[in-house]
Amino acid sequence: MDTLLCDELVxxxxxxxxxxxxxxxxxxxxxxxxxLRSSTTSLSLHFPPxxxxxxxTSFSTFLTHHPYLSSLSLAxxxxxxPLIAAASSCPNLRRLRFWGTPITPSSLHTLSGYCIHxxxxxxxxxxxxxFNNWLPYFTSxxxxxxxxxxxxxxxxxxxxxxxxxxxxDHMGLSLESLSLCGILPGDYELSFLWNNCKKIKKLxxxxxxxxxxxxxxxxxxxxLKDLQELELRTCRSIVDVILLKLAETCVSxxxxxxxxxxxxxxxxxxxxxxxxxxxRLDVRxxxxxxxAHMLALSENLNFSGLACLRLQSCCLVTGEGLRSLGRTIANxxxxxxxxxxxxxxxxxxxxxxxxxxxxxxRKLDLSYNHTLLDKELVSMLASCNNLVELKLRGCxxxxxxxxxxxxxxxxxxxxxxxxxxxxxxxxxxxxxxxNSPPLRRLEVEQSKLSExxxxxxxxKFIEIVS
Amino acid sequence: MAAETGTPTTLTxxxxxxxxxxxxxxxxxxxxxxxxxxxxxxxxxxxxxDNVDGKTLASVITYMNGISAIPADEEKKKSYRDKFLSDKDxxxxxxxxxAANYLNxxxxxxxxxxxxxxxxxxxxVGWVRRKFGIENDYTPEEEAAVKEEHKWTFEGVETxxxx
Numbered sequence: 001m002d003t004l005l006c007d008e009l010v011x012x013x014x015x016x017x018x019x020x021x022x023x024x025x026x027x028x029x030x031x032x033x034x035x036l037r038s039s040t041t042s043l044s045l046h047f048p049p050x051x052x053x054x055x056x057t058s059f060s061t062f063l064t065h066h067p068y069l070s071s072l073s074l075a076x077x078x079x080x081x082p083l084i085a086a087a088s089s090c091p092n093l094r095r096l097r098f099w100g101t102p103i104t105p106s107s108l109h110t111l112s113g114y115c116i117h118x119x120x121x122x123x124x125x126x127x128x129x130x131f132n133n134w135l136p137y138f139t140s141x142x143x144x145x146x147x148x149x150x151x152x153x154x155x156x157x158x159x160x161x162x163x164x165x166x167x168x169d170h171m172g173l174s175l176e177s178l179s180l181c182g183i184l185p186g187d188y189e190l191s192f193l194w195n196n197c198k199k200i201k202k203l204x205x206x207x208x209x210x211x212x213x214x215x216x217x218x219x220x221x222x223x224l225k226d227l228q229e230l231e232l233r234t235c236r237s238i239v240d241v242i243l244l245k246l247a248e249t250c251v252s253x254x255x256x257x258x259x260x261x262x263x264x265x266x267x268x269x270x271x272x273x274x275x276x277x278x279x280r281l282d283v284r285x286x287x288x289x290x291x292a293h294m295l296a297l298s299e300n301l302n303f304s305g306l307a308c309l310r311l312q313s314c315c316l317v318t319g320e321g322l323r324s325l326g327r328t329i330a331n332x333x334x335x336x337x338x339x340x341x342x343x344x345x346x347x348x349x350x351x352x353x354x355x356x357x358x359x360x361x362r363k364l365d366l367s368y369n370h371t372l373l374d375k376e377l378v379s380m381l382a383s384c385n386n387l388v389e390l391k392l393r394g395c396x397x398x399x400x401x402x403x404x405x406x407x408x409x410x411x412x413x414x415x416x417x418x419x420x421x422x423x424x425x426x427x428x429x430x431x432x433x434x435n436s437p438p439l440r441r442l443e444v445e446q447s448k449l450s451e452x453x454x455x456x457x458x459x460k461f462i463e464i465v466s
Numbered sequence: 467m468a469a470e471t472g473t474p475t476t477l478t479x480x481x482x483x484x485x486x487x488x489x490x491x492x493x494x495x496x497x498x499x500x501x502x503x504x505x506x507x508x509x510x511x512x513x514x515x516d517n518v519d520g521k522t523l524a525s526v527i528t529y530m531n532g533i534s535a536i537p538a539d540e541e542k543k544k545s546y547r548d549k550f551l552s553d554k555d556x557x558x559x560x561x562x563x564x565a566a567n568y569l570n571x572x573x574x575x576x577x578x579x580x581x582x583x584x585x586x587x588x589x590x591v592g593w594v595r596r597k598f599g600i601e602n603d604y605t606p607e608e609e610a611a612v613k614e615e616h617k618w619t620f621e622g623v624e625t626x627x628x629x
Contacts, residue, residue, distance in 0.1 A: 013583050029604070062615050
């Protein structure tokens with residue numbers, strides 16, 4: 001039969017194998033190995049030491065047998081050799097991630113010569129930082145993700161003032177997405193990025209204590225006409241600078257995420273003054289976000305088009321703030337998350353009134369509100385007739401009562417997560433599966449699935465995620 | 467095409483072992499191969515399908531009728547396909563992938579390939595060789611080298627930037 005199936009048919013089948021079992025196919029026979037290699041476009045590899053001419057050659061040879069490889073993720077490299085070997089063997093790479101030792105500028109320069117089509121790179125680099133001797137050579141690059149690893153050495157500090165002007169300092173890179181992790185005060189070399197990236201749409205900072213050179217950074221923010229998305233994770237000391245600058249100049253931003261480290265005052269000023277028409281706001285700020293922010297959000301009309309509001313562990317927010325914001329954004333709000341926000345458990349009746357205000361809600365996430373009670377949720381669900389997706393993960397107090405109200409009120413519900421809801425038992429899960437017609441996916445522990453539940457799920461093509 | 471007359475047109479298909487099947491034209495034209503014949507006006511008499519045997523053709527026609535009875539709802543169609551393939555053994559699936567390819571029916575082709583992949587996923591290399599009738603053409607040294615390459619394929623989940 002093997003000879004009956006032509007190459008294209010065998011490859012059709014290979015393309016549908018889940019990634020972990022794909023490599024085994026090449027053990028079947030030489031023809032299959034050839035077919036697999038020529039249909040592979042993406043590989044995640046781990047190339048451990050020892051690195052010597054023999055191992056590196058066989059690694060390169062392996063890669064050259066994949067002529068259509070466009071995405072490569074390489075892990076565990078304790079040296080640059082595997083990366084350079086990989087790059088020289090894969091001229092068609094579009095996307096490269098290298099998790100390992102920091103890459104030197106000269107290796108990056110070499111890399112840019114081998115892989116001229118790279119559009120996305122994720123790498124570590126070390127201090128002293130430099131960009132002008134490699135970044136401009138990646139002419140197709142749209143997305144850059146940099147992890148700055150080592151700590152300072154004395155010599156770096158002394159060189160701070162000597163950022164030399166080179167012909168590349170004002171050349172305009174075409175980067176659209178920039179992600180930076182681990183910036184420290186004194187990383188002035190970043191001004192190369194600030195001076196040359198004018199087209200950024202998505203900007204991410206992670207565990208950054210600084211932005212390097214503040215004056216070039218603020219002109220950078222000012223010049224960003226297309227910024228759509230900003231993410232700040234664990235960046236307490238730079239949140240203020242960024243938000244205040246954006247409040248003054250930015251009108252294009254649609255999505256803002258701030259996790260673990262904000263500033264009460266900075267955030268409030270941003271909310272009061274911003275001219276961005278935010279569509280999505282996602283915050284995890286246990287100590288910094290309070291009621292004043294909620295009220296301010298509801299007063300700035302630029303935010304009235306908010307479609308997605310996600311609050312995680314925001315324990316200072318009260319019902320007054322949420323109701324007031326809810327009334328302003330009721331017409332557009334599609335998705336609401338109040339994850340581990342104790343106001344949900346603390347204020348009886350809050351969910352009911354949110355349900356009445358937010359009639360258009362399609363996605364709701366109330367996960368990890370451990371003491372949320374049936375009666376609170378049920379009276380909210382009575383008004384949420386358009387819900388398509390509901391997550392109740394880890395809500396320990398909820399029982400079968402919640403499930404029966406879902407069947408009654410939410411006739412469009414397709415996705416439900418009741419993982420770790422310890423009081424929802426086997427029999428309740430089976431009953432729900434039997435009575436909820438349009439359900440497409442249910443997340444629940446394997447141990448809560450009776451034989452009847454499994455049978456029903458498979459006959460109705462309901463996907464079970466455990 | 468005679469579709470405007472009101473009575474549904476029926477086509478007669480002939481398998482390579484000379485079985486005859488009647489099928490509504492509206493269902494049969496899911497096959498691009500048959501649709502082309504209809505459009506070219508050469509579907510009048512019996513349509514011979516030289517690469518499909520009677521048993522497989524019967525299955526394919528069941529599928530054609532079933533799927534064309536479902537209105538334009540991709541979810542329901544997918545459900546039907548999953549159910550249709552759920553009780554087919556490996557040999558039948560292999561015949562169907564060939565038939566779907568010959569008849570140029572992309573939706574059946576996709577579904578059957580996915581089903582074969584799903585069956586293969588959990589099986590040993592030896593099982594796959596037996597089922598596909600493949601002889602192992604590796605020398606022990608070559609086989610060892612392929613296994614060596616597998617050490618590089620990284621099975622960890624790619625770390626995403628979220629959280």
